[in-house]
Amino acid sequence: MVQPRTPAIMILGTGSNVGKSLIVAGLCRLFADRGLKVAPFKPQNMSNNAAATAAGEIGRAQALQARAARIPPHVDMNPVLLKPEGEAGSQIILQGRVAGHLASGDFARRGDFLPRVLESFERICADADLVIVEGAGSPAETNLRARDIANLGFARAADVPALLVGDIDRGGVIASLVGTHAVLEEADRAMIRAFAVNRFRGEVALFADGVATIGNATGWPCLGVVPWFAAAARLPAEDGLDLRASAAKPGARLKIAVPILPGIANFDDLDPLKLEPDVDLVMAAPGQALPGDADLIILPGSKTTLRDLAALRAQGWDIDIRAHRRRGGHILGLCGGYQILGRVVRDPLGLEGPAGEADGLGLLDVETVLEGDKTVREVDFVHVASASLGRAYEIHLGATDGADVARAPFRVADRMEGAASPDGRVTGSYLHGVFASDSVRAAWLAQIGGGGATSRLRYDDDVEATLDRLAAHLECHLDIDAILALARSRSLPG
Structure with a gap:
């Protein structure tokens, strides 16, 4: 039958x-x-x-x-x-x-x-x-x-x-x-x-x-x-067509700026921040300067790190980022953004385009080499500064190492993950989705805002x-x- x-x-x-x-x-x-x-x-x-x-x-x-x-x-x-x-x-x-x-x-x-x-x-x-x-x-x-x-x-x-x-x-x-x-x-x-x-x-x-x-x-x-x-x-977007500027939040206590790079990837990292009442998330399109009054600049993930690094410089955003750093602002790089913050990015095998290398922004004392198998995995992590727990994932090529990994912001099982500058104001990580954890997000906002900003969002509940x-x-x-x-x-x- x-x-x-x-x-x-x-x-x-x-x-x-x-x-x-x-x-x-x-x-x-x-x-x-x-x-x-x-x-x-x-x-x-x-x-x-x-x-x-x-x-x-x-x-x-x-x-x-x-x-x-x-x-x-x-x-x-x-x-x-x-x-x-x-x-x-x-x-x-x-x-x-x-x-x-x-x-x-x-x-x-x-x-x-x-x-x-x-x-x-x-x-x-x-x-x-x-x-x-x-x-x-x-x-x-x-x-x-x-x-x-x-x-x-x-x-x-x-x-x-x-x-x-x-x-x-x-x-x-x-x-x-x-x-x-x-x-x-x-x-x-x-x-x-x-x-x-x-x-x-x-x-x-x-x-x-x-x-x-x-x-x-x-x-x-x-x-x-x-x-x-x-x-x-309020739901995660599928692709870059959904990266539009949102209306400013007059009552927000924190301003977070994000440059929209050509190869931007895994930008759902930003979704929980976008929904926070105390956060004004500014997506800077090509041709726009990064706002000088931002509390935090996030360099998001990238599918083509060397290409996006060149695009960032062509837009003059590297100048904006350095000025933000001199003013004492916070900077966070996620995955490809983490690699861009280091001293150099090397792609000897041409895994993301033509083989080559380029100097990074030099804001973290780390170097990245794109080689080996692609890392794709879900992980449980600990935010070291607050001891908060979360669930995240990794999707990246290559490895990053250098002096600043000694101050890694996260711990995954028995290894430390990411890097931070000596003053803690520049941070990088390969973890995606860390802000979906309410306790981790709340700790970050409190740190950046000096305790003035609080998290009032229960992200998973909101999605459901x-x-x-x-x-x-x-x-x-x-x-x-x-x-x-x-x-x-x-x-x-x-």
Whole structure:
């Protein structure tokens, strides 16, 4: 007797950043709360915002979706992760591990990953009642269709019906949905069974004629018009498109400045700080000076440390950082930012681009050599100054050593981790996610603010509450029963 396939549905978007990731997260939480064992899946992701799992790294969005589903993240949830390394191409992470380099124009090679993608998908399905699949970019990119594994190429190979989502807030949602229908070949078009509209502002009933126009032109039913969900800003962002300047907080006691470097990575380190009422987090875009009244400058993670070091100097941010140091300000470097703070960064094997080396900012007495295997792991740590405990992760190449490691700010098991200047005002660490620990974050804010700033945020509780609100929001505005019926309509094998 033929066994039925695991129910699954794919959430496609008319473009990047239309809200696919959060819709998948919200659906994962919603169906998990209905008692289903639900799992997220994204065949191919392109992002430098990664998460560590027990077996390797995946996109940060899939880690959030796993959390929404109340299950541990796993490398099979995102079997292909492409981490951009500048204009030349991307590092390939295949089922959690580094698997070479993909040149920017080598679109055809992506199709070679399809067997591994389907392998991961089948393992996810074997342990789930329902799988929510997220597409990447847009299925209307017909120039990439021949070797596509991220959208309808996957949907057809795995026989997964799809829901197409358009973003009305960016404008042109009717054209984007109808246009997607128009450019698809018939077999691809047949995989899309319905559409939805996301990020509507105002009275939903006012868009009734728009829904009718889309439905008449495509033949697809509408499964909902989802109003703008402002609390989405409280959840970890997927990629650099979400690094926007936020409104200043007039009552904030601390100002933290962060330069947005070209290869910025793992910037979800900043999310807990962004949500703190006492913290004004200023993201400095290229062309903007770092604010002179900042209490702390954070140099975030980087996928291309030497390239970002050169970009930092080209922007004149090295001058701003040195001036901040002379004024007695605090500086924190995370991962690639930690490497930049040292005396020199060497990449003799060209692991992050052309082989070479460059002088760092010299604010920490350490040197970095990028070589050896990539470190990817989750760790428990102790913040030495406060004895606070936390959970963090490492994703980095190379090793850093020098006199300032004797004042490491953290301890991981039986080893010290990171480095600090003799006066403690310049600090570096390879640990990502340290500010997600409420006690560690509170200790840092108190130290930088001289006790004047206090932490009033319970970060994990806030994320959980926001996921619950997102699920309730989608339940109100999407036809959830119809979505589940589509997932269950997935055909039998053979």
